[in-house]
Amino acid sequence: MNIRSAPRTLAVATTALLALGGVTACSDDGTAGADPQRVDVVAAFYPLQFLAERIGGDAVKVTNLVKPGAEPHDLELSLGQVGQVVEAELVVLLKGFQPALDEAVEQNAGDRAFDVSTVQPLRDAAAGGHDHEGGEHGHPEESGKAEEPGHEQGGAKDPHLWLDPTRLATVGDKLAERLGRADPDRAADYTARAAALRAELAKLDAEFTAGLKTCQRREIVVSHTAFGYLTERYGLEQIGITGLSPENEPAPQRLAEVIEEARKHRATTIFFETLVSPKVAETIAKQVGAKTAVLDPLEGLSTDGGDYLSVMRTNLATLRTALSCQ
Numbered sequence: 001m002n003i004r005s006a007p008r009t010l011a012v013a014t015t016a017l018l019a020l021g022g023v024t025a026c027s028d029d030g031t032a033g034a035d036p037q038r039v040d041v042v043a044a045f046y047p048l049q050f051l052a053e054r055i056g057g058d059a060v061k062v063t064n065l066v067k068p069g070a071e072p073h074d075l076e077l078s079l080g081q082v083g084q085v086v087e088a089e090l091v092v093l094l095k096g097f098q099p100a101l102d103e104a105v106e107q108n109a110g111d112r113a114f115d116v117s118t119v120q121p122l123r124d125a126a127a128g129g130h131d132h133e134g135g136e137h138g139h140p141e142e143s144g145k146a147e148e149p150g151h152e153q154g155g156a157k158d159p160h161l162w163l164d165p166t167r168l169a170t171v172g173d174k175l176a177e178r179l180g181r182a183d184p185d186r187a188a189d190y191t192a193r194a195a196a197l198r199a200e201l202a203k204l205d206a207e208f209t210a211g212l213k214t215c216q217r218r219e220i221v222v223s224h225t226a227f228g229y230l231t232e233r234y235g236l237e238q239i240g241i242t243g244l245s246p247e248n249e250p251a252p253q254r255l256a257e258v259i260e261e262a263r264k265h266r267a268t269t270i271f272f273e274t275l276v277s278p279k280v281a282e283t284i285a286k287q288v289g290a291k292t293a294v295l296d297p298l299e300g301l302s303t304d305g306g307d308y309l310s311v312m313r314t315n316l317a318t319l320r321t322a323l324s325c326q
């Protein structure tokens with residue numbers, strides 16, 4: 001009973017759901033509201049689940065709306081999941097990332113929502129991307145191009161803030177405050193766990209800073225432009241095969257441009273993602289004589305398991321190899 005994410009369809013579905021006289025009657029994949037001892041938290045996708053679980057500890061019960069192995073950009077909500085949003089004590093989301101959820105929250109959970117995009121201003125989709133205007137990269141013949149990833153979204157914001165560990169830590173502190181308001185008796189516990197997580201994220205950040213300090217190359221060719229916060233933080237440049245959302249079929253012209261870019265920057269590795277087909281990355285790699293490797297944007301956990309911290313450390317090792325870092 002999946003519902004298309006078009007706002008109108010969702011609105012109709014929500015109305016139908018409420019007309020049934022209660023969400024539990026129709027809840028096909030949920031136990032929302034079932035545990036009176038714990039705060040029921042609905043998380044929009046993996047990094048927010050990670051934050052809620054680490055900061056909430058055993059005082060919360062966290063439900064991730066994205067099934068393991070699924071790609072979260074195009075989340076569609078089942079009636080049961082709309083029911084979970086209706087019943088949740090706190091919904092943690094990133095507004096603008098998953099339109100179907102934005103709509104469901106607006107209609108059903110406005111006062112119980114924590115929108116992590118409000119914690120710090122998001123970066124512009126086009127800012128800090130791989131941009132040759134002004135010729136700062138030594139091939140000014142490309143200046144003025146309109147096809148750079150992100151440009152087509154005109155004024156769009158980049159949602160992928162979790163790939164900067166220091167930003168994630170700041171979101172964690174705010175989430176602890178919000179949980180403390182929902183559950184005042186345990187507010188001090190939430191604050192303490194957020195501080196402990198901040199320390200772990202600071203350590204990760206220091207490892208990235210040191211590990212990517214001295215490298216032969218600083219450009220990374222990635223499947224979608226998810227890495228803007230990471231490249232900004234650690235002084236790298238991303239060249240995205242597609243824009244802010246994953247697509248399986250980039251335009252042939254974009255493909256040709258990326259191949260040219262990869263050659264110019266002598267890329268030895270073309271990165272692909274665990275949740276998206278590697279075909280396009282493999283095509284480019286073959287053209288330029290590079291290898292492929294996984295660089296995980298952590299939009300969901302792959303079946304290999306691990307958690308945010310371990311996957312980020314794997315990403316760091318992969319980057320160090322690909323960029324020939326000391």
Ligand SMILES: [Zn+2]
Pocket residue numbers: 073160224225226244245246297299
């Ligand atoms: Zn993404």
Ligand SMILES: [Zn+2]
Pocket residue numbers: 130132137261264265
């Ligand atoms: Zn370039």
